Amino acid sequence: MIYASMRSIASYIPKQCITNFDLEKIVDTSNEWITKRTGIKTRYFADKTQATSDLATYAGELAIQRAGLRPSDIDLVIVATLSPDFLGMPSTACIASHNLGIHNKPAFDITTACTGFIYLLSLAKAYIQAGMYENILIIGAEKISSLLDFNDRSTCVLFGDGAGASVISATSDQNEAIVDVHISANGQYSDFLVTPGCGSRNPANQHVIDSNLQFIQMKGNETFKLAVKTLANDVDYILKANSMQPEDIKFFIPHQANLRIISAVGEMLDFHQDQIVVTVDQFGNTSAASIPMAINSVYEAQKLQKGDLLLLDAFGGGLTWGSALLRFGGL
Numbered sequence: 001m002i003y004a005s006m007r008s009i010a011s012y013i014p015k016q017c018i019t020n021f022d023l024e025k026i027v028d029t030s031n032e033w034i035t036k037r038t039g040i041k042t043r044y045f046a047d048k049t050q051a052t053s054d055l056a057t058y059a060g061e062l063a064i065q066r067a068g069l070r071p072s073d074i075d076l077v078i079v080a081t082l083s084p085d086f087l088g089m090p091s092t093a094c095i096a097s098h099n100l101g102i103h104n105k106p107a108f109d110i111t112t113a114c115t116g117f118i119y120l121l122s123l124a125k126a127y128i129q130a131g132m133y134e135n136i137l138i139i140g141a142e143k144i145s146s147l148l149d150f151n152d153r154s155t156c157v158l159f160g161d162g163a164g165a166s167v168i169s170a171t172s173d174q175n176e177a178i179v180d181v182h183i184s185a186n187g188q189y190s191d192f193l194v195t196p197g198c199g200s201r202n203p204a205n206q207h208v209i210d211s212n213l214q215f216i217q218m219k220g221n222e223t224f225k226l227a228v229k230t231l232a233n234d235v236d237y238i239l240k241a242n243s244m245q246p247e248d249i250k251f252f253i254p255h256q257a258n259l260r261i262i263s264a265v266g267e268m269l270d271f272h273q274d275q276i277v278v279t280v281d282q283f284g285n286t287s288a289a290s291i292p293m294a295i296n297s298v299y300e301a302q303k304l305q306k307g308d309l310l311l312l313d314a315f316g317g318g319l320t321w322g323s324a325l326l327r328f329g330g331l
């Protein structure tokens with residue numbers, strides 16, 4: 001039997017740290033409001049010369065190295081992003097692949113917003129179990145700062161840039177395998193999180209630009225309520241489907257959008273504080289990069305051992321959501 005295993009994890013954090021106090025200077029907000037309502041203290045922004053593929057390349061390079069592989073060993077590259085280098089084409093995955101020295105191998109992007117990494121895991125698992133590929137590089141990468149309206153205080157304080165990457169490899173050892181991945185979507189709520197301008201619905205023109213429609217818009221309150229309910233249901237579903245309890249999990253790693261959402265979901269599901277991984281305070285919401293960056297934070301803190309059971313859970317624009325159970329397969 002072939003299983004898929006998370007062989008490595010890595011991330012890239014851009015250099016420029018933006019504090020809540022920095023944002024106080026450009027938008028009508030306060031450190032107190034941001035901290036109390038979101039738990040975010042800092043986030044990192046890529047510099048003007050960097051595009052999403054550059055962040056993806058740094059994280060991807062480290063993930064390949066940590067998997068003990070060379071670029072030529074990678075059979076497929078998939079990038080999840082809502083902030084691609086270019087609208088339409090070429091894909092960010094093609095550019096990152098080229099930067100990484102991965103030649104003549106398939107590469108493509110997916111757009112499932114903050115649920116990106118869970119969708120990537122489901123694709124990698126399916127390709128590997130079908131016997132099509134042996135080593136797949138999956139990357140969640142975002143330069144969301146390029147999509148933020150710094151006149152809109154309800155969104156611009158929430159997000160940050162970054163990238164997280166992982167090599168998913170074939171294995172025969174069930175003790176280091178991805179156990180289960182569950183993904184879903186409901187387009188009924190597609191207006192909750194949206195970048196309305198510059199796509200085929202509202203092609204780029206002066207009106208679109210003058211109205212700031214190229215930036216992220218969010219129905220924060222409605223999204224918040226749905227996020228808590230959906231994330232909690234989703235965790236419950238995947239645990240029951242695999243006959244597991246919260247106490248079987250080493251780390252619960254939810255999407256990092258808001259500390260209040262994470263705490264509410266954690267409490268509803270009876271996770272202990274030390275099981276729940278929180279990075280939203282440092283990085284803000286880095287969308288598709290949020291979960292791999294959070295896994296990497298426990299990896300780099302040397303808290304993650306081979307075989308540890310991780311429960312991942314995400315929710316984002318689309319709306320999309322998903323969860324994954326996996327035994328870490330890295331060293």
Ligand code: COA
Nearest residue numbers: 029030033037114153154157220221223224257258315316
């Ligand atoms: N600084 C100061 N005040 C702000 C502010 C900011 N950055 N952003 C909003 N406010 C104000 C609002 O204008 C509003 O003022 P009013 O009562 O005078 O109208 C007040 O704060 C409350 O706004 P509201 O939107 O109801 O706040 P909230 O408690 O829902 O928190 C979010 C806002 C965005 C932090 C919260 O809704 C959230 O986290 N939503 C979900 C985010 C999410 O999960 N997103 C993506 C999934 S990937």
